[in-house]
Amino acid sequence: MSVTGSNGATRVAVVYYSATGNVHKLASAAADAAEKAGAETRLRRVPDYVGESPAPEFTEWNRAWEEHREAVKDVPTAGVDDLGWADAILFGGPGRFGLVAAPLKHFVELAWPLNTRDGLVNKVMSSFTSTGAPHGGQESTILSLNNVFYHWGAIIVPPGITDEIQRAPSNGNPYGVSSVSGRQAVPGRLAENVTDDNLAAIGHQVRRMIEVATALRRGFGEDLPR
Known part of the structure; x- marks a missing residue:
């Protein structure tokens, strides 16, 4: 079964969860880099599965969360079909105590039926994260995604x-591009701690994915086993 794009390009899905905008900024840069590299690209956000902030007592963080939610409301939400569509998938999410944030983990669990049909076999995957501090669990968050x-x-x-x-x-x-968001989200100043070097690095990461995915497609004769 061919999984190439309609124009023969490698298909890339950037699937991410972002609470206050840091991961969103990285994901958007990744999608831009993929398009510039000639990939057919989908940028898909994973929404919160609760209707209110998970931290309403933290006033500024809560306001930043609401501000970001309003800013990205027009970004298409992720579906399991996006995973089946793609040749290469870049996952991103903030670290939570060294683990994947709950909304992204919930989305991963929705892929169970696709996985049982071997619908994710041999797809190229990579991941990235953002945490509040340099040693806030960046590597363990990425490695927990890699375990999936x-x-x-x-x-x-x-x-x-x-x-x-x-x-x-x-x-x-x-292991994956990691930014330091800072310990406190500030309304009106979302994602300001994501550096230009972070954005350049996520561009490199997604281009590397595309190179490998394209080579694998050619090696498999454009048809990945299912």
Whole structure:
């Protein structure tokens, strides 16, 4: 079964959850880089599955959460069909105590039926995150997503230290691009701590995914086994 785009391009889905905009900014940069690389691209957000902020007692964070939710309301929401459609999938979400944020984990669980049909086998996957502090669980958050990819039979493509941009002071995580959002979200100043180097690094990560996915498609004769 061919999984290439209508124009023969590699299909890339950027699937992310963002609470106050940091991951959204990285995901948008990844989607832009994928399109510039010639991929057929879908940017898809995972929404909160609750109707109110998970932290209403933190006034400024709660206002920032509401501001971000309003700002991204027109971004299409992710569906499991986006995973089945793609050749390469980039997942992103904030770290929560070193784990994947609950909305993204919930979305991953919705892919169970697709996984049982081997619908995710041999797809190229990678992940990225943002945390409040440099040692706020960035690597464990990414590796928890990678554990899911192992179960799916996916092919994991990390950024590694494969480009000079990874050596920039605000980068360096070889498992996946990681930004430091800061400990406090400020309304009117969302995602301001995502650096230009972070954005350049996520562009490198998604281009690397596309290169591998395209090579695999050619190696499989454009037809990935199911």
